[in-house]
Amino acid sequence: MKTGKKNRLQKNPSRLNIMDSLLIPAGLSSALRKNLKILYFVWAMLRSSISVELKNMFTALLRRTIMFFNPYHVIEIHERSEHMVRNKLYSLAKAYLSNTCSHGAHKQHAEMTSLSVLPFLTIAEEEEVVDTFQGAKLWWYASSCKPKYITKKCNGEVRFYRLTFLKKYRKLVEQEYLTHIFHEGREILARNQQRRLFTNIHSGGSGYSWTCVAFEHPATFDTLALDPATKRDVIEDLMSFREGKEYYKKIGKAWKRGYLLYGPPGSGKSTMIAAIANFLEYDVYDLELTAIKNNMELKKIFLETSSKSVIVIEDIDCSLNLTGKRVIKKKDKDEAKAAPAVTEGYDNVNTVTLSGLLNSIDGLWSACEDEKIIIFTTNHVDKLDPALIRRGRMDLHIEMSYCTFEAFKVFARNYLGIETHDLFSTIEKLFLEVNVSPADVAGGLMSRSLRNADVDACLANLVEVLNLAKEEMSKR
Ligand SMILES: Nc1ncnc2c1ncn2[C@@H]1O[C@H](COP(=O)(O)OP(=O)(O)OP(=O)(O)O)[C@@H](O)[C@H]1O
Numbered sequence: 001m002k003t004g005k006k007n008r009l010q011k012n013p014s015r016l017n018i019m020d021s022l023l024i025p026a027g028l029s030s031a032l033r034k035n036l037k038i039l040y041f042v043w044a045m046l047r048s049s050i051s052v053e054l055k056n057m058f059t060a061l062l063r064r065t066i067m068f069f070n071p072y073h074v075i076e077i078h079e080r081s082e083h084m085v086r087n088k089l090y091s092l093a094k095a096y097l098s099n100t101c102s103h104g105a106h107k108q109h110a111e112m113t114s115l116s117v118l119p120f121l122t123i124a125e126e127e128e129v130v131d132t133f134q135g136a137k138l139w140w141y142a143s144s145c146k147p148k149y150i151t152k153k154c155n156g157e158v159r160f161y162r163l164t165f166l167k168k169y170r171k172l173v174e175q176e177y178l179t180h181i182f183h184e185g186r187e188i189l190a191r192n193q194q195r196r197l198f199t200n201i202h203s204g205g206s207g208y209s210w211t212c213v214a215f216e217h218p219a220t221f222d223t224l225a226l227d228p229a230t231k232r233d234v235i236e237d238l239m240s241f242r243e244g245k246e247y248y249k250k251i252g253k254a255w256k257r258g259y260l261l262y263g264p265p266g267s268g269k270s271t272m273i274a275a276i277a278n279f280l281e282y283d284v285y286d287l288e289l290t291a292i293k294n295n296m297e298l299k300k301i302f303l304e305t306s307s308k309s310v311i312v313i314e315d316i317d318c319s320l321n322l323t324g325k326r327v328i329k330k331k332d333k334d335e336a337k338a339a340p341a342v343t344e345g346y347d348n349v350n351t352v353t354l355s356g357l358l359n360s361i362d363g364l365w366s367a368c369e370d371e372k373i374i375i376f377t378t379n380h381v382d383k384l385d386p387a388l389i390r391r392g393r394m395d396l397h398i399e400m401s402y403c404t405f406e407a408f409k410v411f412a413r414n415y416l417g418i419e420t421h422d423l424f425s426t427i428e429k430l431f432l433e434v435n436v437s438p439a440d441v442a443g444g445l446m447s448r449s450l451r452n453a454d455v456d457a458c459l460a461n462l463v464e465v466l467n468l469a470k471e472e473m474s475k476r
Contacts, residue, residue, distance in 0.1 A: 036065070036066060036069070039062060039065065040062070043058060043059075043062060046058070070167075071166055071167055072164050072165065072166060072167065073164070073165060073166070073167045073169075073170050073173075074162060074163065074164050075162075075163045075173070075178075076160050076161070076162050076163070077089050077090050077093050077160060077161045077163065078090065078147065078158050078159075078160040079158050079159040079160060080158050089178075089181070089182065090159070090160070090161070091185070091189070092181060092182055092184075092185025092186060092189070093140075093161050093181055093185060094122055094161075094185075095120070095184075095185040095186075095188040095189045095192075096181045096184050096185040096188065097122065097123055097129065097131075097140055097161070098120045098121055098122045098123075098188070099120075099184070099188045100131060100184070101129040101130065101131045101140070102121050102122060102123045102129060103121075104129040104130060105123040105124065105127040105128070105129050106127060107123075107124035107127050108121040108122065108123060108124055108127075109121065109122045109123075109124050114213075114214065115193050115194045115196060115212070115214055116192055116193060116194075117191070117192050117193065117194060118192055120192055122142075123140070123142045124142065125142050125143055125144055125159070126141075126142070126143060127141075127142055128140060128141040128142075133172070133173075133176075133177050133180065134172060134176070136165060136166070136169040136172055136173070136177070137165065137166075138163060138164070138165045138169075138173070138177065139163070139164040139165070140161055140162070140163055141161065141162045141164070142159070142160075142161055143159070143160060143162065144157040144158060144159040144160065145157060145158060145160060146158070190308075194214040194215070194216070195214070195215040195277070195281065195282070195283050195284075196212040196213070196214065196215055196283045196284070197212060197213055197214070197215035197217075197283070197284045197286065198210040198211065198212045198283065198284065198285045198286065198305075199211060199212075199286045199288065200285075200286075200287055200288055200291055200292065200301055201291070209301070209304065210285065210301070210304060210305075212283075215277065215283065215284055217274035217277070217278065218274075218278075219271045219272075219274035219275045219278065220275050220278050220279070221234075221235055221275050221279060222410075222414070223271075223275070223410070223414050224268060224271055224272060224275045224410070225268065225403065225407035225408065225410040225411050225438045225441070225442075226268065226272070226400070226407055226410070227401075227404055227406055227407060228406055230398065230399070233396075234272075234276075234396070234398060235279070237257075237396055238276060238279055238280060241257050241373070242280060245370075245371075248370075254370060255370035255371050255372075256370065256371075256372045256373070256374070257372075257373050257374075257395050257396070258361075258373070258374045258375070258376075258393050258394040258395050258396075259276075259373060259374070259375045259376075259394065259395070259396050259397075259398060260375075260376050260377075260378070260381070260389050260394040260396070260397045260398065261273070261375060261376070261377045261378075261398050261400055262377070262378050262379070262380075262381035262397070262398070262399060262400065263379070263399055263400030263401050264379060264401070264402065264435075264437055265379055265437065265439070266437030266438065266439025266440060267400035267401060267402065267437050267438055267439070268400050268438045268439070269314075269377040269400050270314065270377070272398070272400060273310065273312055273375055273377070276310060276373065276375070277310045280308070280310070280373070281308075282308045282309050282310050282371075282373070283306065283308065283309045283310070284309065284310050284312060285305050285309055285310070285311040285312065286312050286314070287301070287311060287312060287313050288319075289313055289316070289319035289352055289357075290319055292352050293352075294351060294352060294356070295351075295352055295353060295355075295356025295357075295359065295360070297352075298352050298356055298357065298360045299356075299359065299360045302360045302361075305372065307370050307371040307372060308371050308372075309371075309372050309373075310372070310373045310374075310375060311372060311373070311374045311375070312374075312375045312376075312377070313374075313375070313376050313377075314377045315377060315378060315379065316376045316377065316378050316384065316388075317378045317379070317380045317383045317384060354385055354387070354388065357388070358387060358388065358393075361374065361393060362393075376388070376389070376394060381397075402435040402436060402437060402438075403431065403436055403437060403438045403440070403441045404431060405427065405428040405431045405432075407438060407441075408427060408431060408441055411438070411441055411442060411445055412424075412445075412459075415442070415445045415446060415458070416445065416455045416458055416459075417455075418455055421455065421459055423456075423459040423460070423463060426463055427459070427462065427463060427466065430463065430466040430467070430470065431466070433470055433473075434466055434469040434470045434473055435469070435473070436465070436466060436469050440465060440469070441462065441465075443465075444461055444462040444464075444465035444466075445458050445459075445461070445462055446458070
């Protein structure tokens with residue numbers, strides 16, 4: 001039985017753990033294998049009768065000798081690294097293996113999360129599979145262990161993949177294969193994962209983090225009622241952003257873009273964000289500034305966002321008092337430290353300040369993963385500090401205004417399925433006289449009593465809404 005196990009292990013070097021069980025690599029010549037076995041035998045005899053120092057020396061020597069003659073190189077990819085931080089490469093490798101070679105395993109695990117589109121099969125622990133890449137054979141072995149950095153209190157284990165290959169392929173693996181896994185894994189995950197809406201919540205004293213649900217907002221640019229020229233500009237800007245990887249690299253700028261959406265309540269700012277995310281097929285990070293304690297937390301949470309995402313701060317003028325001075329003098333700083341309740345907007349350890357926000361954004365721009373859009377929305381653009389919305393930070397300022405007749409035609413097409421109607425001329429005239437938000441128009445066209453009503457009734461109701469707004473305006 002022992003021989004059978006050894007034969008199997010020799011076929012697949014990914015299982016070798018030399019010092020634990022003296023599984024001498026299969027690729028060695030029989031003479032060398034014999035010598036190593038003798039060395040190990042001597043060691044086994046001596047280990048109980050020699051001092052600790054000698055024992056350590058001999059262990060190191062034995063390890064080095066075996067390593068020197070071992071024709072294989074090993075890379076381990078742990079699920080979590082030190083400090084229990086998730087290792088992204090582990091999940092990417094998992095996705096890659098599930099797609100590429102998990103069928104070669106005798107035992108598989110079927111997994112599906114609330115965000116998966118389809119179930120996917122991963123290799124079970126203690127299973128091994130073989131992959132080939134540019135002529136190189138690579139062995140993958142799944143297992144778990146308890147590394148030294150896991151404290152006694154926390155008795156969990158860390159799963160890992162052991163990748164084994166001939167030493168001559170080391171450069172190929174390090175420079176190309178791992179990158180190949182990274183890209184393929186990302187593609188596979190993106191294909192099998194619904195897009196996500198992240199929000200920041202307080203994670204029970206251990207700092208702030210993101211929590212996510214599936215992002216299923218149905219808004220698109222087709223359903224967005226907006227002035228056609230503005231809509232075209234936004235779509236063109238998004239398209240050139242999406243295809244701009246090389247361009248951004250060439251001009252030495254991070255591949256990021258900032259949008260400021262401003263306009264009255266109900267003008268469609270949130271709807272526009274959903275349309276942008278759906279158009280680009282990006283995840284959305286809805287950042288609630290008021291839930292963040294200080295600038296440090298803010299920076300951390302920004303850095304935790306992934307690429308291909310839209311980061312949103314809605315109603316930025318209400319989130320914090322961001323109009324205060326951005327630079328605080330040293331004297332003021334000392335006073336601020338002495339008195340915890342300091343005016344918001346000033347640099348202070350207990351508040352998110354304008355300078356903290358600017359630093360986080362600029363840090364985001366330059367430091368972390370690419371392909372991100374950050375969007376601020378506000379009902380009061382005039383209240384914002386110019387530094388916050390200057391070009392370069394907020395590259396495109398988009399006005400989401402009151403409903404125009406052109407925007408109304410989008411509602412008419414989507415809600416009622418019509419391109420024209422006798423009442424259109426009356427409605428067009430009224431739009432020139434009153435300011436109503438797109439949300440009011442949408443409400444007018446689909447009020448509860450009109451759900452099953454015909455087109456005439458819906459339009460008549462809208463005319464009534466517009467006339468009421470007109471009356472109110474003239475009263476004011
Ligand atoms: N431009 C628009 N196109 C299509 N629907 C719209 C538009 N504007 C508003 N709506 C409708 O009105 C509702 C409210 O709009 P939305 O929340 O996007 O406005 P907002 O500008 O973000 O408002 P607020 O400033 O109050 O947050 C949406 O759910 C949508 O049905």
